[in-house]
Amino acid sequence: MVYWVFGYGSLIFKPPPHAVEQRSGYVKGVVRRFAQSSNDHRGTPESPGRVVTVIEAREWHRLEGITLAAGTTLPDDYVWGMAYRIDPDKEDEVREYMEFREKNGYTCHEVPVYGISPDGKEEQIVVENSTIWVGKLDNPAFVGYEPTDVLAKTIAERSGPSGPNKEYLYKLAESVRHLYPHVKDDYLFNLERGRCAGQLIATADADA
Template identity: 55%
Template structure:
């Protein structure tokens, strides 16, 4: 009997699961960071104005990459003990080939399938591996869509203003942050939540400026 097909979602798969799921469980990866380091030309942006979506990078590789970009260090000073929370989905074996094709197409913009161990929290509160060799789509730093580390303010502005066929880039960020919060009492992501705060601040500033402009026009008409 073959091993079940389990795929780990750490980005949009958390709030938009694959089809034919027969079981799912929250868990996390250790030794990796989740970063908005991947351009999105086909979902949350366009070829002319690509958005930003998350990918996984090994923590040691990310530290080396960030260290080579002097302006990135102050923007990426997040705790070393952060882990990447997501959801492990077990796919109905009868539809494995169909779901693989679906995911390959959905993650075609620079992502590669890898296998990783998924950790979880036992009822006693201890960390343990709950699934070995789950499949996961990773945007390796050599793929054409990998953009790497950007200053948080600049990254937030790109996400705030960009729109693609799947909708506004900011909606992707907000849904992801909300979904990660709901996974577990222990789920947290310093980078994700800091970025969410920056984009919401841009939203508030834009809303305030729009209200001021409307109030300056008689009867609110342009």
């Protein structure tokens, strides 16, 4: 079986090693949220940062206090990202790399990745089976829903071995905007520049 890895966070702007092909696409029925604590990349055990995970949309809406009828989703309940095909000769190496990289609360799952036909008229499957790393609600690093101002303050202040937490946010938002200009990701872009902009800018100015 061909080994594909789907990236929806930092893998978008920092691909896994030994990727020999990449395809843009989206996973359905999920949302991307800064709901995972990071004590090994964008924070420390004493001051953990926040990184994204994908969460089943219905589960997240329930945390927000939104109840949906069975089998229904909202229009924006999908996540665009990048699927990478790994060199077969390096599959074991990359699997080990991903296991270590995502060790802080993530588990791997298999999903289809969808895309739009070249004429823009039809949905199609671009990768039938791709590995995605998910921070489930019951994992110890899951922090759940946080008010935007609280989340923004955490992102603005935290830093870890991989760099400042706010750098992660900015790179992710810029990558999504550049690669998928047609995508409306209000959550991500509002966190980048909207209600939280004052908090992030104020912290950046204080660091200068």
